[in-house]
Amino acid sequence: xxxxxxxxxxxxxxGLVFGAVLWFPRADIxxxxxxxxxxxxxxxxxxxxxxxxxxxxxxxxRQIEITGSPRRLxxxxxxxxxxWGLVEVLGFLLTTLIAFFALTWYLARVETVxxxxxxxxxxxxxxxxxxxxxxxxxxVLNVRLPTGLFF
Amino acid sequence: MEMxxxxxxxxxxxxxxxTVLIGVSAGLFIGxxxxxxxxxxxxxxxxxTFSMEALQGLIALGAVYMGSIYGGxxxxxxxNTPGTPSSIATTFxxxxxxxxxRAYEALAAATIASVVGGIVGVIFLLILAPPLxxxxxxxxxxxxxxxxxxxxxxxASLSSDSLLKGLLGGCIGILLSTxxxxxxxxxxxxxxxxxxxxxxxxxxxALIGLFxxxxxxxxxxxxRGALPGGGELRKKEVSIAKVAKHIFSKPVxxxxxxxxxxxxxxxxGAGGNxxxxxxxxxxxxxxxxxxxxxKGNVDGVVASxxxxxxxxxxxxxxxxxxxxxxxxxxxxxxxxxxxxxLRPGLDLFTQSGVLTNGFILSMGLAxxxxxxxxxxxxxxxxxxxxxxPYYFLVPSIAMVTILGTFALRNSxxxxxxxxxxxxxxxxxxLIGIQAAxxxxxxxxxxxxEEGYVQTLMAAVVDPIPWLRLVSNPLSMVLAGLVLLGxxxxxxxxxxARKGLLDKVEDEDSGGSx
Numbered sequence: 001x002x003x004x005x006x007x008x009x010x011x012x013x014x015g016l017v018f019g020a021v022l023w024f025p026r027a028d029i030x031x032x033x034x035x036x037x038x039x040x041x042x043x044x045x046x047x048x049x050x051x052x053x054x055x056x057x058x059x060x061x062r063q064i065e066i067t068g069s070p071r072r073l074x075x076x077x078x079x080x081x082x083x084w085g086l087v088e089v090l091g092f093l094l095t096t097l098i099a100f101f102a103l104t105w106y107l108a109r110v111e112t113v114x115x116x117x118x119x120x121x122x123x124x125x126x127x128x129x130x131x132x133x134x135x136x137x138x139x140v141l142n143v144r145l146p147t148g149l150f151f
Numbered sequence: 152m153e154m155x156x157x158x159x160x161x162x163x164x165x166x167x168x169x170t171v172l173i174g175v176s177a178g179l180f181i182g183x184x185x186x187x188x189x190x191x192x193x194x195x196x197x198x199x200t201f202s203m204e205a206l207q208g209l210i211a212l213g214a215v216y217m218g219s220i221y222g223g224x225x226x227x228x229x230x231n232t233p234g235t236p237s238s239i240a241t242t243f244x245x246x247x248x249x250x251x252x253r254a255y256e257a258l259a260a261a262t263i264a265s266v267v268g269g270i271v272g273v274i275f276l277l278i279l280a281p282p283l284x285x286x287x288x289x290x291x292x293x294x295x296x297x298x299x300x301x302x303x304x305x306x307a308s309l310s311s312d313s314l315l316k317g318l319l320g321g322c323i324g325i326l327l328s329t330x331x332x333x334x335x336x337x338x339x340x341x342x343x344x345x346x347x348x349x350x351x352x353x354x355x356x357a358l359i360g361l362f363x364x365x366x367x368x369x370x371x372x373x374x375r376g377a378l379p380g381g382g383e384l385r386k387k388e389v390s391i392a393k394v395a396k397h398i399f400s401k402p403v404x405x406x407x408x409x410x411x412x413x414x415x416x417x418x419x420g421a422g423g424n425x426x427x428x429x430x431x432x433x434x435x436x437x438x439x440x441x442x443x444x445x446k447g448n449v450d451g452v453v454a455s456x457x458x459x460x461x462x463x464x465x466x467x468x469x470x471x472x473x474x475x476x477x478x479x480x481x482x483x484x485x486x487x488x489x490x491x492x493l494r495p496g497l498d499l500f501t502q503s504g505v506l507t508n509g510f511i512l513s514m515g516l517a518x519x520x521x522x523x524x525x526x527x528x529x530x531x532x533x534x535x536x537x538x539x540p541y542y543f544l545v546p547s548i549a550m551v552t553i554l555g556t557f558a559l560r561n562s563x564x565x566x567x568x569x570x571x572x573x574x575x576x577x578x579x580x581l582i583g584i585q586a587a588x589x590x591x592x593x594x595x596x597x598x599x600e601e602g603y604v605q606t607l608m609a610a611v612v613d614p615i616p617w618l619r620l621v622s623n624p625l626s627m628v629l630a631g632l633v634l635l636g637x638x639x640x641x642x643x644x645x646x647a648r649k650g651l652l653d654k655v656e657d658e659d660s661g662g663s664x
């Protein structure tokens with residue numbers, strides 16, 4: 001998907017917004033702790049302004065290309081955040097199994113029709129993959145993974 | 152010398168040899184997957200080293216690094232898709248060779264060149280790092296500030312099409328490094344009233360997020376999976392000895408590529424893609440038959456693969472001596488060093504000399520291991536890479552990424568930060584702000600801040616405190632190098648704007664035709 005966007009202005013505005021977010025809480029910070037971030041914030045602002053000006057005078061790119069399907073991109077992005085959000089509720093193992101099945105099903109549909117029989121065929125592979133990593137981390141590396149409501 | 156022998160003894164154990172073998176194989180496997188870079192390989196496999204001792208962990212990651220850079224050549228040669236960006240130049244001649252039925256010859260040449268390059272890089276590291284580390288002792292706060300600035304200037308110019316966007320990325324990274332408790336003032340900064348942020352953004356969390364998540368999102372969006380099947384690795388059409396004889400009969404190409412690889416590797420932030428492209432270009436320029444390049448000339452493969460493997464150990468010269476990563480994957484190695492309480496500098500070569508030398512020598516061993524692993528296991532790895540569907544790959548990598556990030560500090564907040572940074576990294580990349588300058592800013596921010604604030608504190612009675620930053624000859628030299636670095640980035644832009652580069656290219660093509 002091609003989106004018309006002046007990348008110089010976009011980068012400049014992003015820099016200014018990022019700078020503003022850090023600029024306002026600086027008043028409560030002591031001199032020794034703010035002296036360096038303040039200098040960098042100043043440089044960031046100058047670079048951002050330069051980018052915005054350049055965007056108007058001599059823009060380097062007027063469009064961006066999102067390769068592939070934007071819908072799939074957003075869905076997978078949301079999926080990752082849901083995976084993260086649900087780990088502490090359902091526990092790592094259950095959430096990962098659900099997320100793994102869901103992602104595999106969703107992504108495989110790009111290439112082929114995913115029937116229940118096919119999902120059943122993939123089940124042992126997915127179970128093995130998740131179990132191997134789960135057991136490696138919990139039993140070998142002694143990492144206590146979140147358990148959530150179930151296990 | 153004693154330390155070197157002791158390090159060699161600690162390396163020649165079954166445990167270490169197995170670690171190298173497994174590391175090289177794992178790196179080769181991941182590096183051969185198109186889209187999965189050496190940095191990703193290191194970030195993904197990092198959690199498995201948490202429970203290891205410092206030396207074993209470093210040996211494992213050094214072997215993964217070496218294996219993944221070499222692994223990129225497999226798909227570059229067989230399916231014209233570089234497994235890692237370092238192998239871009241390998242496709243130019245490797246794939247035409249495969250199409251001519253010379254896939255095995257190209258792979259054998261890539262393997263031999265990688266082994267030679269890997270060993271040469273280790274020799275350079277052993278020779279160059281200790282004196283530079285001794286020199287680094289003379290570096291005070293102002294010098295360290297300029298060293299950090301030098302790293303930033305150079306990466307900004309190398310990692311992005313736009314110098315301004317590269318610098319913007321560097322500034323964003325530096326500001327991210329200031330989140331949490333200030334190293335000099337000791338106060339909390341930019342936590343927005345959220346106490347868990349006092350610990351700051353963990354370097355490895357940011358590395359995993361910025362390097363792995365954007366690639367995963369791209370893979371998912373593109374539905375990348377159906378790799379072209381061409382370029383089968385058939386039976387040997389030429390013996391390895393014959394390929395080796397051909398390569399060593401033209402030592403100039405090999406030596407030149409290794410030297411180019413080493414020089415570029417020392418420049419902070421310059422990755423293997425830069426080294427291999429420059430080495431390839433020079434091999435073509437100096438060749439008696441430049442027209443055969445791009446049509447299946449084995450010398451092109453040798454130039455690309457030897458130079459990018461020199462970079463593996465070579466890029467650790469600035470890392471182990473000054474704490475500045477020579478290439479993006481080195482940032483992960485730095486994270487591991489810091490995790491084990493090891494700070495780059497002279498101490499690494501004195502107090503922890505056995506460990507450091509053991510790590511360096513293990514990379515030489517990993518380079519040697521490429522020969523049997525690459526030539527014998529190559530066929531199996533190629534088949535697995537071609538047949539692994541992306542719909543298994545994406546969730547698997549996501550799972551390892553989440554597990555690894557969580558395991559670092561047992562923190563789900565870290566996983567959240569990793570996902571936020573990764574998602575932001577995807578969109579930043581779309582508008583031309585790459586991950587490399589952000590990461591370098593994050594690493595160098597702390598070094599620059601300590602140097603800057605300590606220098607200004609010492610100059611509190613000076614009429615112009617800022618001048619203390621250039622008050623001694625060493626600082627002046629470093630400040631000059633920063634200016635030179637910035638100018639190096641600006642000159643090609645100025646030439647391009649004046650149309651001078653086009654003129655040179657026209658003359659070049661006119662002369663060759």
